[in-house]
Amino acid sequence: MAEQVVIRRLGAKADGIAEGASGAVFVPKVLPGETVTVEPDGTHGRLVSVDAASPERETPFCPYFDACGGCATQHMKHGFYQTWKQDILAHTLRQARIEAPVEPLVDAHGEGRRRVTLHVRFPDRAMHVGYMAPRSHQIVEIAFCPIAVPGLREEAPAIARAIGEHMKAARKPLDIQITQTETGFDVDVRGHGPVKDADRLGLIDLAARLDLSRLSLHGDVVVERRPPAIAMGRTAVVPPAGSFLQATRLGEEVLAGLVVEACARAKRVADLFAGSGPFSLRLAEKSEVHAVEFDKGSMTALDKAFRATPGLRRITTEARDLFRRPLLAPELNAFDAVVLDPPRAGAEAQVKQIAASKVPLVVSVSCDPATFARDAAILISSGYRLERLVPVDQFKHSPHLEVVGILRKDVAKKRR
Structure with missing residues (x-):
């Protein structure tokens, strides 16, 4: 049953903390002093409405913000956020x-995240591509990501969807890491496991159609069409597939x-x-x-x-x-x-x-x-x-x- 609560403060993960009928409740994407209506779920609450907004609230710039679990603070004014x-x-x-x-x-x-990880899931007959919802494995499908660098904002979801389509026969959950490098996109796919030789050849063709610099599975390089170089100072490094950056x-x-x-x-x-x-x-x-x-x-x-x-x-x-x-x-x-x-x-x-x-x-x-x-x-x-x-x-x-x-x-x- 929905209840109205007042947000007292924010926790370290940006969740608002309020006192509900059954004790402390954590509510995402709210601000201190706000009166909100929530649907309790254990110690967490799903935000139903903001009934009295804080003066520190602003309109999120991403249309997926309310549903997506990727960002937590777009509703905060810059000074408050800092x-x-x-x-x-x-x-x-x-x-x-x-x-x-x-x-x-x-x-x-800067210009934004130069690496994103999109998820491909098959919870029903359809394929779903995007980020996960907060505290959930449910996929929020996206067409673009505004916090990524310009070259990845629309291209990354399109690449993830093309790879998902190519590998959907196995219906395995895929996590697709896409990095923008000096020479193009470096893509590492995880979740599928080993593939047969014929499937590797198909992936090589797919990498060519998508013009990827490198495509790998669990860090195992399927094809490197161009070394995916990352500028570091006055040098250029080609990191291992899927490594830290x-x-x-x-x-x-x-x-x-x-x-x-x-x-x-x-x-x-x-x-x-x-x-x-x-x-x-x-x-x-x-x-x-x-x-x-x-x-x-x-x-x-x-x-x-x-x-x-x-x-x-x-x-x-x-x-x-x-x-x-x-x-x-x-x-x-x-x-x-x-x-x-x-x-x-x-x-x-x-x-x-x-x-x-x-x-x-x-x-x-x-x-x-x-x-x-x-x-x-x-x-x-x-x-x-x-x-x-x-x-x-x-x-x-x-x-x-x-x-x-x-x-x-x-x-x-x-x-x-």
């Missing part, structure tokens, strides 16, 4: 008992700029969780770099880009699982700076080794404020000082936030 996102980080730091000034939020959306070009440039600036005086830098080298290749313009990453393909791509680019300082690479086998303190002591860019889970095991080392400078890049705070607290307790903290809004219109923290060993404190 303050809310900075407050997420400030609140997380307070919980971890970390005192540090938070710099203004950096807008790193910063969400926006501007986001990568902002993060890398902060990293390079912090490491300007470092002669030797360890770049841990280095991916295909967005930081290493820029750092090598002034410093020697040792790049470490679990994925061997990413290390190969980085090494190839380094060798093809004249004028860089030496980059060495190492394929290593830093969760199970972190660099030890004696190994780290050879470096003037360590750069960390781990997955969402953070890098607790590696950070404990850094804490035990003599490395004077740590630059921590994180896509999760909570794990950033946990790891930073370990370093602070061992004598590091968090001297700069920059929130970077690469995932605009979502609750996700990138953080760059610069931590320097407090020599005076260490001596005492």
Whole structure:
């Protein structure tokens, strides 16, 4: 039964929190102070209507916003949105008992997302292509995505639909990752599993009709018609199919700029969780770099880009699982700076080794404020000082936030 509630505040995932008849209820796409009607579903509520709107509400620019689970904040005015996102980080730091000034939020959306993942599902006789609805596996079909770069906005749904049509006989759920590169679209299809030789030939023909640079299944390259190059500084990298990539070009440039600036005086830098080298290749313009990453393909791509680019300082690479086998303190002591860019889970095991080392400078890049705070607290307790903290809004219109923290060993404190 529908009920009317007042939104008291927003949670970290942008859901409004209200007190309903049965306790706390979480409501998406609302704002503090609004009176709304919801249909409760456990601890969540489906928004029926906004009965008294906040002055901070604005009209979403995407026609799919109400149904789609991809964006969560298009209904917020820009100033409110920025303050809310900075407050997420400030609140997380307070919980971890970390005192540090938070710099203004950096807008790193740029032209938009250069990679999107669309879903193909067959819940009935028809094929459905699009994004998922909030808290659901139901597909919201889209014809375009306005937060993607211009080249992907309409092309990505069309490519996903063409691939779905080609592979629909198996009726398997497909997740189709489409990346815009310097040489065209790089597409990785997941969910289907292995295909027969005849089907691979059909996919090769399809890639030609769609003019794809590369088409792969679960990272296994079916055809590479052109190397799908990504510009990183003054180099060009061809990452492994389906591998990690910063969400926006501007986001990568902002993060890398902060990293390079912090490491300007470092002669030797360890770049841990280095991916295909967005930081290493820029750092090598002034410093020697040792790049470490679990994925061997990413290390190969980085090494190839380094060798093809004249004028860089030496980059060495190492394929290593830093969760199970972190660099030890004696190994780290050879470096003037360590750069960390781990997955969402953070890098607790590696950070404990850094804490035990003599490395004077740590630059921590994180896509999760909570794990950033946990790891930073370990370093602070061992004598590091968090001297700069920059929130970077690469995932605009979502609750996700990138953080760059610069931590320097407090020599005076260490001596005492």
